[in-house]
Amino acid sequence: MLFRYLFILLIIFPIKVFALIEVDITRGNLSPLPVAVSPLSIDDSSKENFKKILKKENLGSEISLIVENNLRQSGLFNPLDKNAFLQKPDIANLKPRFEDWNLIKAQALVTGKVTFVDEKLRVEFRLWDILAGKEMMALAFTTVPSNWRRVGHIITDKVYERLTGEKGYFDTRIIYVSEEGPKTNRIKKLAIMDQDGFNNKFLTLGNELVLTPRFSPTNQMVTYLSYFRNLPRVYLLDIETGMQEVVGDFPGMTFAPRFSPDGKKIIMSFAKDGNSDIYTMDLENRIVERITNHPSIDTSPSYSPDGKYITFNSDRSGYQQIYVMESNGKNVKRISFGNGLYGTPVWSPRGDLIAFTKLHKGKFYIGVMRTDGSGERLLTENFYQEAPSWSPNGRVLIFYRETKTNSNGEGFSAKLWSIDLTGYNEKMVETETDASDPSWSSLLTN
C-alpha cells in the first residue's frame, strides 16, 4: 500500500454534543460559516526537530494553514483572519475563552497541538462550538513527519464531516494529463497531485501520447490510454511500483477505460472497422466480455456505484446522447433528451446523479441529471470544457477547460476547474503546467 505509513490513533472519541452550528450545504455558499483555525501549538524542541527534518519554521502554523485553505476552497466556510485572534494557540487548545472568539464572530474554532514523539509526528486537534461553548470533537494522529500535509487534509475532513454531516474530500489526490508544447503537437504526461495542488509528480515521461487516466477504487492503480508504439491501447499502471501493462489483447484501439466499483474489471471501448462497442475485462482471469453490440459509436462507459448499471455515450439515435443499461448490456435506455449533444456521462458516487458534458449552439456545458434523465441542471457554460469527475463525496466536480486560439495561433490553454454541485464556487485548480482529463481519487484514509 502506498499509504501504509499513516498510522492513525484515535485517542479521544468524538463526544456527541447538541451543536447549534451546522452548515447548510443544499443552499450553496451564499453565507459561508465563519470559522477560526488557530495555529496548532508546538513546543520549542518539537519545533527544532521538525525544522531539521522538514525545513519548516513552524509546523503547527503550516498544518493549520492547510486546514484553513481547504476550508476556504470548499466555499462553505469563511476562515477568519489570524491577526484578530486574541488567545494564544496553546491556551486555546486547553480551553478556549469562548467570549473572545465570539467577539470576532467565529462560530467554530479549530485548535491543536503538534509534538515530536519517537521520530514521529503527533498531532491532536479539537473542534469547538463557540455559541454552545462546547467541544465538538477531539482526535489525535501519529504518523511519519513527511505525511504532515496529509495530516492537515485529514483534520479538514474531520472538521468538514462534523460540521456538514457529509464526508470530506480533502485527503485525496487528482490524477490528470499534464500538457505542454504547441497545440498541433502537444506533449502529454500523466501527473498526480494532492487535491490542493501540492506534491505534484509526473508518472510518464511524455514520449508517447497519454489520455484519460482514472483511479482504481483503492487508488493504487490507474487505467489510461497510451499511444505506446503508435498503438492506442488501454493500460494499467501501478502507481507505487511504476509497473505498466496493456489491458487485454485487442486487435485494434481500446480507449475510454474506467474501473468497475469493485476494482475487479476494466470497462472500455474497443474500436474495430469503424465501430466502437463497450467491453469489460476481468483483471484476474482476463476474461473479456462484450457489453454492447451496435453499429453506432458506444463509448465513455461509467458504472453506477453499486455496479448494477452502466451509463455510456452513444450516437445510435443519430447524435451523441447518454444512455443507461444494466451491467450485462440489457435494457438500454436513452436518458438525455434536451437540446444539443451529450457526452462523458459519469455516475455520482452517491448514485443519484449523472454528470455530463453538453454541447449546444457552439457552447459547452457541464451539468448533472438524475439517472432517469430527469432534472437536468447545467452548472457552467464556456467555449470548451468537458470530462467532469466527482469528488468522492459527490459534492464537487472537477473538469478541464480550453480557451480559444486566436487567428495568430495564440491564446490556447487547458486548465483544471472545479465547481460545487450547486453551481457555486467555480474556480481554477492550479497546476504546474497546462492540464486536462482530471480524475479524483477516493479518500486515502477512511
Added chain:
Amino acid sequence: MNLSKILKNGFLILIASLILTACATKKTTTGQMQGDVYTGTDSIEYLASGVPDRVFFATNETVLTTASRETLRKQAAWLRKNSDINVVLEGHADERGTREFNLALGERRANSAKDYLMTYGISSDRISVLSYGKERPVDSGSNPLAWSKNRRSVTVKAN
C-alpha cells in the same frame, strides 16, 4: 432627443451593416469550404504527383464527399501501381467534441476511407487505421475553417 435617437439608431444600423459585410467578405474571400467541408488545398500534402494525401469531413460526419472519393480513387490507383507500399490511415476530429467520442469518430472516418480504398482493389492487409481523435490538429485555430481542415483522414506511407 429625437435627433440623438435617430443618430443612435443610424449608428446601430451602420454597425450591423458593417458586420454583415464583414461576414459576407469572409465567406467569399476564403472560399475554402463547401457547407462545412474543407475544399482548400493549403494543408494537403502529396503521396505522389497528383495524389493528395487527405480527405475532409463535415462536422460529426463520416460520409465521403464527391471530392473525397475522387482523392481516394487516385490513392487507390497509386497504391495499385506501388504494390510494395503499405499505408496507415490516420483519422482525426476537430476540437469541438469530447475527447473519447472524437477518438471513436476519428476511427470511423479513417475506416470509411479504408472501405473505399478496398472497393478499389486495395487489400485490407496493406491498410492499417489509427485514430488520433482531436489530439493532432493540423491547424491550431479556433474557427470554422481551422476545424474543417482538422476533420480529416490522412493516408501516410507505413514503410
